[in-house]
Amino acid sequence: MSTAPQQLDPPPASLAERAYAAIQDQLIMLDIPPMAPIDDVALSESLGIGRTPVREALKRLEVDRLVISYPRRGTFATGVDITDLAYISEIRTQLEPLAARRAAEHAPKVMRTQLAELADALQDADVLALSRHELMRWDLRVHRSIYRAAGNPHLEDTLVRYDNLATRIFCVFLDRITHFDRHVEEHLGLLRAVAAGEARKAEKIARDHVTGFEKAIRAII
Numbered sequence: 001m002s003t004a005p006q007q008l009d010p011p012p013a014s015l016a017e018r019a020y021a022a023i024q025d026q027l028i029m030l031d032i033p034p035m036a037p038i039d040d041v042a043l044s045e046s047l048g049i050g051r052t053p054v055r056e057a058l059k060r061l062e063v064d065r066l067v068i069s070y071p072r073r074g075t076f077a078t079g080v081d082i083t084d085l086a087y088i089s090e091i092r093t094q095l096e097p098l099a100a101r102r103a104a105e106h107a108p109k110v111m112r113t114q115l116a117e118l119a120d121a122l123q124d125a126d127v128l129a130l131s132r133h134e135l136m137r138w139d140l141r142v143h144r145s146i147y148r149a150a151g152n153p154h155l156e157d158t159l160v161r162y163d164n165l166a167t168r169i170f171c172v173f174l175d176r177i178t179h180f181d182r183h184v185e186e187h188l189g190l191l192r193a194v195a196a197g198e199a200r201k202a203e204k205i206a207r208d209h210v211t212g213f214e215k216a217i218r219a220i221i
Helices: 015-028 040-047 051-063 084-106 109-124 132-149 153-176 180-195 199-218
Strands: 067-070 074-077
Touching: 015 040, 015 051, 015 153, 040 051, 051 067, 084 132, 084 153, 084 180, 084 199, 109 132, 109 180, 132 153, 132 180, 153 199, 180 199
Parallel strands: none
Antiparallel strands: 067 074
């Protein structure tokens, strides 16, 4: 039986990159709850990284809209505002299909093989037995893999940013979402379409996936 996928990316090289990746993960997965105060000293100690790299990471995360700083009050995790869902979806509806199409058209053979292998591993996973964190890590792994396969680093960076924000919304409502198996089936179809070079099919699945996500969230709020 498959469990959660491996780490999404190679370990970051610099201390600042390590801090950024670790804190970003905690914010996305809501291990740092929305609107919670962020203690850079405690983060530094828990991560085993100095305060300067942690502070550098927090500045980057503020640009990503994952934290916000107030004069004389400190730094906080941003809230999860459901009104942002429409704005995020508007962007993702345009860019996710583009990334899927580009990946299907331009991904090298080795990357297509990796996507097919990821689809096989996901198909073998017992979705109902996976924890909330494991489910979300599968979701992140699939999307990140497609973005990277698209071969456009600017597009990848933009999509990662907005997928992070969408994932926070997803995490808030995950326990109330039914038919998560359909979400996984869409991932399978997307991965296999890209791996097979079926650009139009991949593009359509990606667009339907984003619009379906927004509808699923709105149905339970």
